Each structure stands twice: as C-alpha cells, then as structure tokens.
Amino acid sequence: MISAQYLGMPLEVNDLDHENLNYFAYCAKHDFRLQRCASCKLLRYPPTTACPWCSELNSEWVSVEGRGTVHSYTEVHHAIQPAFKPYTPYLVLLVELDTQSDMPTKEEGLRVIGNLVRPDGVLAPKAEVERVGIGSRVRMVFTDVAPGLALPQWTIDETALAGTPWRYRG
Amino acid sequence: MPLPREDVEATTPKFLRDKYAIVGVGETSYTRGSDKSTRALASIAVRNAMADAGLKPSEIDGMLSYQFNDSVFSPFVAGDLGIRLNFYMDVFGGGSSTEALIGIAIGVIEAGLCKTVVIFRSMNGFSQVRIGGTGVRSAIPVSGDMMHSRAYGWQSAGQMFAPTFMRHMHDFGTTAEQVAHVRVAHSHHASNNPKAYYKKRVTAEDVVTSRMICKPLHLLDCCVETDNANAIIVTSAERAKDLKHPLVRIRGVVGRCCKPRADMHYQAGPISTVAGHYAKDILWPNSGVSPEDVDLTGSYDAFTFTTMLQLEDYGFCKKGEGGHYVSDGTIMLGGKRPNNTSGGHLCEGYTHGIAMVIENVRQLRHDADDSCPIGSDGKRQHTYDYREGGCRQVKNAEVSANFGWAMPGTGSAMVMRRG
Numbered sequence: 267m268i269s270a271q272y273l274g275m276p277l278e279v280n281d282l283d284h285e286n287l288n289y290f291a292y293c294a295k296h297d298f299r300l301q302r303c304a305s306c307k308l309l310r311y312p313p314t315t316a317c318p319w320c321s322e323l324n325s326e327w328v329s330v331e332g333r334g335t336v337h338s339y340t341e342v343h344h345a346i347q348p349a350f351k352p353y354t355p356y357l358v359l360l361v362e363l364d365t366q367s368d369m370p371t372k373e374e375g376l377r378v379i380g381n382l383v384r385p386d387g388v389l390a391p392k393a394e395v396e397r398v399g400i401g402s403r404v405r406m407v408f409t410d411v412a413p414g415l416a417l418p419q420w421t422i423d424e425t426a427l428a429g430t431p432w433r434y435r436g
Numbered sequence: 437m438p439l440p441r442e443d444v445e446a447t448t449p450k451f452l453r454d455k456y457a458i459v460g461v462g463e464t465s466y467t468r469g470s471d472k473s474t475r476a477l478a479s480i481a482v483r484n485a486m487a488d489a490g491l492k493p494s495e496i497d498g499m500l501s502y503q504f505n506d507s508v509f510s511p512f513v514a515g516d517l518g519i520r521l522n523f524y525m526d527v528f529g530g531g532s533s534t535e536a537l538i539g540i541a542i543g544v545i546e547a548g549l550c551k552t553v554v555i556f557r558s559m560n561g562f563s564q565v566r567i568g569g570t571g572v573r574s575a576i577p578v579s580g581d582m583m584h585s586r587a588y589g590w591q592s593a594g595q596m597f598a599p600t601f602m603r604h605m606h607d608f609g610t611t612a613e614q615v616a617h618v619r620v621a622h623s624h625h626a627s628n629n630p631k632a633y634y635k636k637r638v639t640a641e642d643v644v645t646s647r648m649i650c651k652p653l654h655l656l657d658c659c660v661e662t663d664n665a666n667a668i669i670v671t672s673a674e675r676a677k678d679l680k681h682p683l684v685r686i687r688g689v690v691g692r693c694c695k696p697r698a699d700m701h702y703q704a705g706p707i708s709t710v711a712g713h714y715a716k717d718i719l720w721p722n723s724g725v726s727p728e729d730v731d732l733t734g735s736y737d738a739f740t741f742t743t744m745l746q747l748e749d750y751g752f753c754k755k756g757e758g759g760h761y762v763s764d765g766t767i768m769l770g771g772k773r774p775n776n777t778s779g780g781h782l783c784e785g786y787t788h789g790i791a792m793v794i795e796n797v798r799q800l801r802h803d804a805d806d807s808c809p810i811g812s813d814g815k816r817q818h819t820y821d822y823r824e825g826g827c828r829q830v831k832n833a834e835v836s837a838n839f840g841w842a843m844p845g846t847g848s849a850m851v852m853r854r855g
Contacts, residue, residue: 276577277587286583311703312584318697338606338707340598341651342589346569350589355648358590360599360702373705381588400606417587432606434651436644 270412274349277411285313288327293416296408298332300376301325309366311376319370330376332406333423334363336398336431337377353389357382359420361404380420383409387419394422399431453724454685456542457676458852460489460554460669461794466633466785468562470663475508478558479516481665485554486517489669490680493517496669498553499524500541502533502788506565507558523550529692531736531789532842533557534668535850536691538793541670551671557790558665567661567786568592581699593738593843594653600701600844601652601741604708607756610744612652614759616643618740618775619656619782621768626779628769628806628828633662634783637824640763643740657740659781666790668797684800687835687851688722690715694846701845711847712749712839719750719837723851727752730851731833732773732799734792736841737780743767746839747775750849769822769830777804777828789840793850796836800854804829 268279268290279286285301289312292299300309303317304324316323338360345351363376382390382398387409398404403426408416462484464470464477472480478501486496496519499510503526510524523544527533534555541553561567569592578586590596604610620640626632638656646655673685693715696704720726727750735743740762748758752773761767767775778784778795785791798804803816806828811817818829833854840848 272587273589275587277583278577278579279583280579283580286580290583312581312700314699318703337702338599338603340590340595340602341648342595343648343650345589346574346592346595347586347589348574353589356589358588358595358599360707374703375705377702379584379588379590379702400602434602434605434612436612436652 268415270415272411273347275347277415285315289313290415292327293408293418294414296416298330298406298418299327300330302328308370309376311378330363330365332418334361334378334404336360336400336402336404337362337375338400339398341395341434355392355395356389357395357398359398359404361420378418380406380418383407383419383421385421390421398422399433401429402431452542452546453687453722454853455673456545456670456686457673458668458684458686458793458797459671459676459679459681460485460491461667461797462486462488463666463791463794464664466631466662466664468633468662470560470563473508474506474558474560474665475512475516477663477665478508478513478556478667481558481667482513482554482556483517485667485669491552491669493519496552496554497522498541498544498550500537500553500555501526502529502537502557503559504528504530504565513556523553530842531738532692532840532846532848533788534790534793535689535838535840535848538670538686538850539689539691542686542689545670545672552675553670554667555670555790556665556667557788559787560663561786562661562663594658595650597739597742597844598650598653600707600710600745601739604741604745605652607706607708608759610759612644612654613640614763615740615744616640616657617763618737618743618767619643622737622776622780622782625769625774625777625828626783627824628822628826629778629784630807631805632779632784633660634779653739653741659738659786660783662785664785664787666787666794668790668793681803682801683855684797685853685855687725687853688719689848689850690718690722691848692842692846693718693848695844698845701843707844710745710749710841710844712746712849715847715849716750719849719851725835725851730773730835730837732777732796732830732836733775734796734836734838735775736789736792736839737776737782738841740782742841743775745844746841746847750837750839769828774830777830793838796838796852799830799833800836800852802829802833
C-alpha cells in the first residue's frame with residue numbers, strides 16, 4: 267500500500283493493484299518503466315493487467331526514454347481540486363513518446379499524461395505554460411510526492427529545436 | 437489486429453424495427469435547489485410519465501435507471517408509486533445510458549421478462565453531488581486508474597474531454613467561434629421552452645468572451661448543473677396503439693459503442709474522432725435511414741464541442757467540417773435539421789442525456805410544450821414562429837435521432853419516427 271498526500275489529495279495505490287504498485291515503485295527511483303508484452307513485445311500505457319493487442323497476461327517492466335511530443339493538451343484556468351488553484355493556469359499534457367510512436371498502427375502511440383512542470387517537478391509558471399502547445403518537445407521529470415511515490419511529469423526540452431507549437435488562441 | 441471491429445452486424449434484428457415505442461415522458465422542474473431527495477424527484481418524474489402515457493402503476497412492470505452513486509434505486513421508486521416489478525436494473529453510467537437502456541428495455545420485453553419498462557435518471561447535480569466534480573467528488577481518494585488522471589488535476593468532464601476538442605481544432609482548423617454557435621442555437625431554443633433553466637439568448641461573442649474554464653472551453657461552452665429527474669416509458673407498439681398520444685416508434689438503437697481502448701481512448705487515434713464513428717455503422721443500418729432522412733437531432737451537449745463532434749462523426753457532414761456545420765444555421769429552429777430544440781443540457785437543465793429523448797418524443801407527437809396557445813380540441817396550435825418566447829415545434833417532424841455520449845470513446849444513439 268502506497269499512501270500519500272499531494273496537493274491536498276489523498277493518493278492511494280492498494281496492495282492488490284500490482285500493476286500500479288510496480289509502475290510507481292520505478293517512478294519513485296526516477297526510472298520510467300512500461301510493461302512490454304511477453305508475447306507481442308509491444309509496450310503499453312497506462313499499466314494494465316493484459317496486453318491490449320493480444321490479451322497476453324505476462325509482461326516485463328522495461329525502461330523507456332522519457333521524451334516525446336505534445337499530442338494534445340488542456341490549459342486549466344478553473345481548477346476543480348482546491349490545492350491546484352494557486353497554480354492556475356496549469357497544463358495537462360498528452361505526450362506521445364518517441365518510443366513506439368505510430369505503432370502498431372499509424373494512429374496509435376504511447377500517449378502519457380502529465381502536467382507541465384519545472385525541472386524540479388513543481389507545476390510550471392504561466393510564462394512557461396504559454397510556450398507549450400501541440401508539437402512542443404518535452405522531456406520527463408518526476409514530482410517526488412513521498413518516499414516510495416513519484417509522479418512522472420513533463421518539462422520543456424530546452425535542447426530540442428525550437429519550433430512553433432500549435433496553441434489555442436483566445 | 438483485433439481492433440477496430442470489422443463486422444458491423446446490426447445488434448437489433450431488423451424485425452424489431454418499429455416494434456417498440458416510447459409512450460410516456462415526464463420530468464420534474466429544472467432547479468438549482470430542489471429541496472427534494474433523488475427518491476422524491478424520481479417518483480415525481482415517473483408519476484408524470486405514467487400520467488402522460490395514461491398508464492396506471494399496475495400497468496408498469498419493468499424499471500431501469502442509471503446513476504453515478506448519486507441517486508435512488510428502482511425498488512424504492514417502484515415501492516413509492518405502487519408499482520410491482522417483474523424486472524428492474526440500476527446501472528452505473530452517465531450520458532451514454534438512455535439510448536442503451538432503451539435497447540435493454542426492448543430486449544427484456546422481447547425476452548418475455550416484462551411488458552412495460554420505465555427508465556429514469558434522478559439527480560441533485562447542483563445541490564448534492566455536483567456533476568462538475570467539485571465538492572464530494574473531488575474529496576475522494578485518488579487510486580487505481582485515477583492515479584493517471586485525477587492526480588494531475590485532470591478530473592472534470594471538461595478537463596478530460598478537452599484534449600479531443602483541442603486536437604479537432606488543430607487537425608481541422610475548427611474555431612471556438614464556430615462551435616460557440618451550438619450554445620447560440622440551444623439558447624435560442626431554450627428561450628421558447630418555459631421549462632428551461634437558462635432562457636436568455638446568447639451570441640457567439642457572449643460565449644467566447646465568457647471566462648475560460650479549461651481551454652478550449654469557456655463557461656458558456658459548458659452545460660448547467662441542476663437538480664431534476666426525467667423518466668420515459670417503453671413498451672411494444674402494439675400495446676401503445678391503445679394509448680392517448682400519436683405513436684412514437686423506435687427505429688433502431690446502438691448502445692455504449694466504444695472506440696478502441698475505451699479505458700483511455702487517447703491511446704488510439706485519431707483522438708479527434710469519437711465513438712459515433714463506429715456507432716453510425718450500427719445505427720443507420722439498424723434504423724434503415726440515413727442522416728439525410730432525419731428531421732431533427734438531440735445530442736448530448738455537456739459541452740458545445742460534444743454536439744459538434746457527434747453530428748460530424750454520425751455523418752451529418754464530412755469529417756472535419758463539424759465547425760462549419762454547427763455554425764451555418766442548419767441546427768437552429770427553422771434551419772434544415774434543428775438540434776436540441778429544448779435547449780438541451782447547455783440551457784434547459786442537466787439530466788445525463790435523457791431529456792433530449794423526451795424532447796424528441798414530444799416533437800414527433802407534434803406537441804412541443806412551448807408557449808403556443810392550446811386550441812378548442814385541446815391541442816397546441818403551433819405557429820412555427822420561432823422568435824423569442826414563441827414556438828419551438830419543428831414543422832412536420834417525422835424522424836429524429838438522438839446521440840448519447842459517455843466520453844469521447846463511448847456513445848449511444850437511437851432513431852425514432854412518428855406513426
């Protein structure tokens with residue numbers, strides 16, 4: 267059982283939720299791992315009991331490079347959870363990993379959710395929020411929540427070629 | 437690759453077309469502060485639906501409902517009203533439930549489990565469990581799959597659907613101003629609906645200048661949170677012939693049809709495509725009609741964008757042209773194919789999809805409850821003058837379609853016809 271408080275929310279991963287226990291245990295070591303199917307060898311996200319493509323139950327956890335491109339996003343101005351309100355506007359990013367992009371079909375990919383954060387894992391300030399949109403290059407960092415629990419997050423990849431991302435205007 | 441489904445075999449055998457009907461509809465008032473339990477609201481709505489149908493409690497023997505751990509269960513409502521049930525089921529779910537439960541009602545009647553089924557949704561979406569996710573919903577622990585959503589402040593329906601809406605704008609150049617016309621249309625319709633919670637007509641500029649909730653959704657792109665209950669009664673068309681209203685027959689249904697990866701549809705693109713893309717291949721063959729045959733539509737409008745995406749993916753316009761379609765006047769009363777003539781969830785009140793079915797039943801009876809005068813024959817004398825405060829009956833409405841939405845990846849739909 268993992269239990270911790272994060273931005274006013276109780277986070278819990280119970281003892282029967284083996285997939286999430288494993289996932290977050292690696293995240294706590296700042297090691298982003300996904301399940302690779304023992305049969306078809308495809309990686310999958312988020313953690314699941316069986317392979318979405320071949321139903322195989324067995325898998326192994328393999329390290330995956332935390333780099334990708336923003337596939338879509340929302341910029342939240344009206345937070346639901348009270349503790350997020352001081353951080354508005356904040357970004358929720360849907361990031362397509364470079365790994366296994368356009369696989370197994372061209373419309374699929376590993377699209378990993380995270381907030382835009384500073385490199386230290388704190389939700390990004392407005393000036394950074396306004397730089398990011400569809401097409402932005404980001405890299406994974408972690409928000410340490412408690413001993414044994416960290417959330418994978420995204421920060422601007424300052425080493426990437428600066429293109430102009432698509433952003434909602436208005 | 438097993439997905440997507442290649443076979444589109446209709447789930448309703450063709451011989452069930454037109455064999456079932458919706459014979460009664462009822463609701464409570466739409467309020468913020470009902471001062472009633474969900475049990476009381478449900479009992480009132482079901483009672484009103486029975487009165488509308490001209491059915492006695494002893495003539496109802498099936499009950500279905502849907503909820504999110506926020507409402508009463510069927511046995512209590514049946515007990516309160518003196519209904520003895522031969523069948524009931526209360527399911528978990530939201531905006532994709534109504535049409536799916538109508539399909540289940542047809543199935544259980546056809547299987548001989550019962551004869552006449554009432555379906556209800558009762559909720560205090562404003563004063564108890566806020567449908568927008570604030571209050572008790574935001575206080576529950578984050579666990580399981582929510583560790584990949586709520587932990588990131590990604591929780592409310594608007595926040596969860598927004599990546600689909602944004603990607604549609606990115607992929608097709610859809611603009612906020614275009615989609616705002618869904619609110620414009622629904623607000624005009626609501627102004628002719630005495631029941632509607634918000635009756636004020638708005639402009640596209642009003643929508644895009646209202647405060648930002650989560651991009652691309654402004655306040656007026658979002659539906660209203662209200663307290664209310666809705667009910668509808670399904671029985672065989674044969675039995676319905678003895679009842680008092682013009683017959684409204686069910687042509688075909690599709691229920692909770694999903695995109696690949698319904699657990700997180702963002703894994704399977706295009707994410708600017710919604711479940712209607714798959715559901716249409718069941719709906720239209722089941723119903724034996726095409727979008728061109730439809731006189732009016734009802735769509736789940738939790739947000740302006742959900743209506744636009746459904747109309748597009750069910751085939752009322754080409755993929756990517758939804759923004760144009762909802763802003764060219766087609767969906768307005770007086771236009772070619774009005775949508776949500778009651779004002780829908782954006783304006784009338786929020787009941788998780790069922791109210792738009794009620795509205796289309798009344799439209800197909802040619803009995804929309806607007807402010808037009810009632811004649812000496814007891815029937816409303818519709819003027820078809822759609823100015824503010826006037827008529828909202830669609831002229832010569834013969835065929836309607838309803839589209840339900842749970843999330844971008846899951847939807848339900850139904851076609852009904854008059855006669």
